[in-house]
Each structure stands twice: as structure tokens, then as C-alpha cells.
Amino acid sequence: MKIISVYSNSTNSGKKSLAMTLGQQAAKADQHTLLIELDYYNNGIAQTYGITNSERNIEGYLKQVARNRDFNIGNFIMKKSHFEKQNKDLTKAHEGINSDLDFLIFSQEYRPSLFPHLDFESTEDVSRFSKRFIEELKQTDYDLIILVLPCDYEDMFTVPMILESDHTVNVIGFSLSRIDEMKRIARIFDNETLQKMHYVLNFTTKKIDVSDYEHLLKPLKLDQLVQYDDQRMLNEVNAEIGSPSMDQAAINLLKQCGFETPENKRSFFRR
Numbered sequence: 001m002k003i004i005s006v007y008s009n010s011t012n013s014g015k016k017s018l019a020m021t022l023g024q025q026a027a028k029a030d031q032h033t034l035l036i037e038l039d040y041y042n043n044g045i046a047q048t049y050g051i052t053n054s055e056r057n058i059e060g061y062l063k064q065v066a067r068n069r070d071f072n073i074g075n076f077i078m079k080k081s082h083f084e085k086q087n088k089d090l091t092k093a094h095e096g097i098n099s100d101l102d103f104l105i106f107s108q109e110y111r112p113s114l115f116p117h118l119d120f121e122s123t124e125d126v127s128r129f130s131k132r133f134i135e136e137l138k139q140t141d142y143d144l145i146i147l148v149l150p151c152d153y154e155d156m157f158t159v160p161m162i163l164e165s166d167h168t169v170n171v172i173g174f175s176l177s178r179i180d181e182m183k184r185i186a187r188i189f190d191n192e193t194l195q196k197m198h199y200v201l202n203f204t205t206k207k208i209d210v211s212d213y214e215h216l217l218k219p220l221k222l223d224q225l226v227q228y229d230d231q232r233m234l235n236e237v238n239a240e241i242g243s244p245s246m247d248q249a250a251i252n253l254l255k256q257c258g259f260e261t262p263e264n265k266r267s268f269f270r271r
Helices: 015-028 045-049 058-068 088-095 123-138 159-164 176-186 211-217 231-237 244-256 262-270
Strands: 002-007 033-037 101-104 144-148 167-172 197-202 222-226
Touching: 002 015, 002 159, 015 033, 015 045, 015 101, 015 144, 015 167, 015 244, 123 159, 167 176, 176 211, 197 211, 197 244, 222 244, 231 244
Parallel strands: 002 144, 002 167, 033 101, 033 144, 167 197, 197 222
Antiparallel strands: none
């Protein structure tokens, strides 16, 4: 089992869209996958994709941890069969979600003001929580776990989870100040952790060329571009996961993280 964290230091960077596409493409390749939303302040997967359950969600899980120090995660994982039908127009989009992709995300009813108090008094408490949480995940039968992290790198769920992950996908937004901040963040990690980081430049407009940003990104090594395509906006409006460019970027990233992809499996059966 491997853990991939998806991080961005800016909102509206495409972090959630890329995380969802990674999960969908991994599941298509028969990788039993769990996507966990830890970005409790800028949550939005339930709202964007209409995937929700009032009992199987991460706010309920964190309440259990806060009250009882019980890290058992099983009763809060949402499978495709658990989706609560909020809108009949979402049926087609939900049918397209691979059944090997499960979720532990915030419900549609969740608001940041409802986040449970975890009563951490020190960085050691945070570290212990992170390690205990990861231990629980490693006891599950998933091939891949994807963690969607908060934008604030000083948050309790960001650096500790990056350190516990096998790979980190950093989604870079189109902002000079954010790029400079990403470079500063990189300096806090040792070489071993940096080797596990994959930087992704996400094109959200046709008006920007990669050459405009290549010199600004140095010394960060750009691993993947998500090219702009017209289908991306339409798919998001329809609550559908991915698009031609997002799908290809996710497949490439999964390969870099050592996973088989739908592309690999098709070529195997052709042989």
C-alpha cells in the first residue's frame, strides 16, 4: 500500500480535481483506492461532485477520535453504494465513478465552524496523531490512499502527513507570490522527502504558456503539466471526474509513483 498526498499552497489551483482524477484513474487500473479529504477549511469535494453521506464522513470520524481516541476508520468510509441521492441529475456522473474508489470526505452539511476540537497542546501531540492515523490506514486493505491536504503548510494536517507519505503531488497555482512561497516551503524538507515530491503546473487558461513560468519555477523540478482543455470546465459543471488533459496528467503521475495505470493494462491485454 502507498500513500500519496496532494498539496497546494493556493486555493482554486485544481488540487481537488487532480486528487479526484488520480483516484479515478488508479481505481480504473484495479487499484483499490481511498481518497481522504483533510482540507477542513477549504473543503468542497462533496459540493463539487455531489458525493455525500450524513453518517459516513470524516467529520464524524474526527469526532470519534476527539471523544474516545478511537482511530477505527471502517464505519466512516463511504463506498459508491453509500452515496446519498441529493439530485437525480447527478446519477449519470455518479455511475461513472469507479467502484474501486472509496471516500472519507466532509459531508455537504459540514462547515469549518463545525470542525471538532482535537485538543493538541504541542507539536508532539500532532506528530503522535499523524503517526497513529497513518498506522490505522496501513491496516486497511487499500492499494492506494490519497490525502487531500490543507493549503496552509503550518497546519496540523500538512507537513506531518507529507512526512508520512510515500509521494507528494504539489499543484502550483498561477501566482508569483505563491510560487515563491512554494520554494520557501521546499527548503524545510530534507533531500529524501524532496525526492518524493512531484510538482505539477496546472493550466487554467489558454492565455499562459509554460515558457512564461519555467524560469520562475527553478530550482523546483516540474514533473507534469496539466494542459488546458475545453472539456474540463464542462465536466466540473456536470460533476464528472477528470477531462482528457487531467486524465493524462494523473496517469503520468501514477506511473511516476510506481503504479500500473489503465494505459498499462490495455497494452498488456493487447499483447
